[in-house]
Amino acid sequence: MADSPRKRTDTTDGSKGQQTRERLLEAAAAILTEKGYSGTRLGDIAKRAELQAPAIYYYYDSREALIEDVVRRGQQSAQAHVENALAQLPDGTPFLERIRCAVEEHLRVVLNLSDFTTAAIRNMGQLPEAMRKQIRSDHKSYGELWQRLFEEAQSNGEIRGDVDVTAARLLIIGALNWSPEWWSTRVADIDDVVAAAIALTDGLIARP
Amino acid sequence: MADSPRKRTDTTDGSKGQQTRERLLEAAAAILTEKGYSGTRLGDIAKRAELQAPAIYYYYDSREALIEDVVRRGQQSAQAHVENALAQLPDGTPFLERIRCAVEEHLRVVLNLSDFTTAAIRNMGQLPEAMRKQIRSDHKSYGELWQRLFEEAQSNGEIRGDVDVTAARLLIIGALNWSPEWWSTRVADIDDVVAAAIALTDGLIARP
DNA sequence: GTCTATATTATGATAGAC
DNA sequence: GTCTATCATAATATAGAC
Numbered sequence: 455m456a457d458s459p460r461k462r463t464d465t466t467d468g469s470k471g472q473q474t475r476e477r478l479l480e481a482a483a484a485i486l487t488e489k490g491y492s493g494t495r496l497g498d499i500a501k502r503a504e505l506q507a508p509a510i511y512y513y514y515d516s517r518e519a520l521i522e523d524v525v526r527r528g529q530q531s532a533q534a535h536v537e538n539a540l541a542q543l544p545d546g547t548p549f550l551e552r553i554r555c556a557v558e559e560h561l562r563v564v565l566n567l568s569d570f571t572t573a574a575i576r577n578m579g580q581l582p583e584a585m586r587k588q589i590r591s592d593h594k595s596y597g598e599l600w601q602r603l604f605e606e607a608q609s610n611g612e613i614r615g616d617v618d619v620t621a622a623r624l625l626i627i628g629a630l631n632w633s634p635e636w637w638s639t640r641v642a643d644i645d646d647v648v649a650a651a652i653a654l655t656d657g658l659i660a661r662p
Numbered sequence: 663m664a665d666s667p668r669k670r671t672d673t674t675d676g677s678k679g680q681q682t683r684e685r686l687l688e689a690a691a692a693i694l695t696e697k698g699y700s701g702t703r704l705g706d707i708a709k710r711a712e713l714q715a716p717a718i719y720y721y722y723d724s725r726e727a728l729i730e731d732v733v734r735r736g737q738q739s740a741q742a743h744v745e746n747a748l749a750q751l752p753d754g755t756p757f758l759e760r761i762r763c764a765v766e767e768h769l770r771v772v773l774n775l776s777d778f779t780t781a782a783i784r785n786m787g788q789l790p791e792a793m794r795k796q797i798r799s800d801h802k803s804y805g806e807l808w809q810r811l812f813e814e815a816q817s818n819g820e821i822r823g824d825v826d827v828t829a830a831r832l833l834i835i836g837a838l839n840w841s842p843e844w845w846s847t848r849v850a851d852i853d854d855v856v857a858a859a860i861a862l863t864d865g866l867i868a869r870p
Numbered sequence: 871g872t873c874t875a876t877a878t879t880a881t882g883a884t885a886g887a888c
Numbered sequence: 889g890t891c892t893a894t895c896a897t898a899a900t901a902t903a904g905a906c
Contacts, residue, residue, distance in 0.1 A: 474890095488788070490699060491700075491701065493699065493701075495881070496882065496883090506891060507882085507883090508883080508892085509889070509890050511884080512890075576787065578843075579784065580696070618851075621849070621854050621855045622861065624841070624845075624849070625837040626862065628836060628840025629837035629862075630836075631840055632839055633833065635786075635787055635836065636836070641829070641832070643826075646825075649829075650825050653822065653865045655862070657862045657863060657867075659865075703898090703899065704899075705898090713871090713872070714872070715899090715900085716874085716901080720871060720872075725900065
């Protein structure tokens with residue numbers, strides 16, 4: 455059996471095939487965001503990526519494999535950005551401040567960074583069970599990262615003791631995740647959205 | 663041309679046809695929530711409503727007409743609940759308190775009240791343009807209701823003057839709208855979610 | 871009102887030329 | 889690597905019996 459170029463996952467290669475693969479992924483992310491999981495047709499992806507539908511099968515074994523790749527990237531890019539931003543913070547930064555940082559970064563990724571994140575968020579609930587299972591493990595560690603921040607902040611006395619931090623955390627992430635549904639430069643400046651999101655987060659602050 | 667039973671919109675009639683229509687709507691809402699707009703098949707709806715797919719055409723002219731009815735109901739039920747709750751408040755209730763009330767009601771509707779609201783929220787972004795246009799006019803007045811509350815609260819000095827109330831409002835509604843994606847009784851008690859949502863809202867309070 | 875065909879169309883996927 | 893057929897399947901919608 456000869457080598458197949460399929461299933462390569464490194465993105466650093468600048469060869470023609472890799473470029474086409476990237477175009478394909480970006481096209482798929484855009485269509486996925488716009489039409490949803492079931493509405494995403496290979497024909498539409500191909501048209502946007504400027505090739506013919508059967509060419510997709512040179513890069514992916516199936517429609518599902520392509521979609522899974524898009525969703526996984528969307529998810530990982532959010533996670534990577536936030537983790538990176540948190541890592542920049544000096545030791546001893548208060549947990550509430552770390553949460554503010556995570557809120558800002560997550561929001562900026564979701565609003566700025568291509569369709570990948572939006573595609574992942576918007577379609578997670580409609581993916582077939584088999585795909586969700588694969589993706590959920592990545593998702594889980596991201597959720598735990600947030601959860602730890604909130605729990606530490608609360609046991610530290612930075613966050614009100616009487617709020618359910620799990621609910622608060624999920625509400626906040628939800629607010630951020632939903633923002634692509636309504637945001638455009640006409641509605642509000644991105645910095646104003648960030649400021650508003652942080653203001654809401656500050657509702658959790660413990661006050662004397 | 664004989665009368666057709668189609669396009670009747672009153673729900674008060676208990677006749678057999680109306681009962682079937684309700685079963686159909688509920689089935690469609692459930693499938694729509696689970697599979698998304700494009701993934702919603704008449705066959706799946708029919709199976710869940712315990713009839714054969716072609717029978718749907720006795721009640722609706724097309725798949726789209728049925729889906730539009732579901733989405734419109736989902737939207738109107740949220741709006742009606744919140745408006746009703748706000749109307750119960752005594753005159754002179756501070757605007758911040760009205761906002762808390764709207765937050766609580768909207769959240770409870772979204773988490774408690776069947777699949778209609780979830781179906782509307784989850785699929786709004788993926789509906790075909792023609793359908794969205796119809797539905798957006800209802801949606802608009804609901805958004806304006808919220809916007810007025812926030813603007814009054816701010817000009818009243820109840821809400822911080824330095825936050826963009828439009829962004830804040832959309833973030834909050836987003837947090838609420840997203841909650842069905844993660845909420846279950848196992849994650850948190852519904853009252854705790856309400857309390858957390860109100861805590862976040864209180865982040866907007868102007869403090870001396 | 872609800873059913874059993876069935877017409878029509880669109881889509882994912884394959885075969886095989888270039 | 890990418891293309892032009894082409895196959896197989898599945899879904900909306902209609903016709904017409906009951």
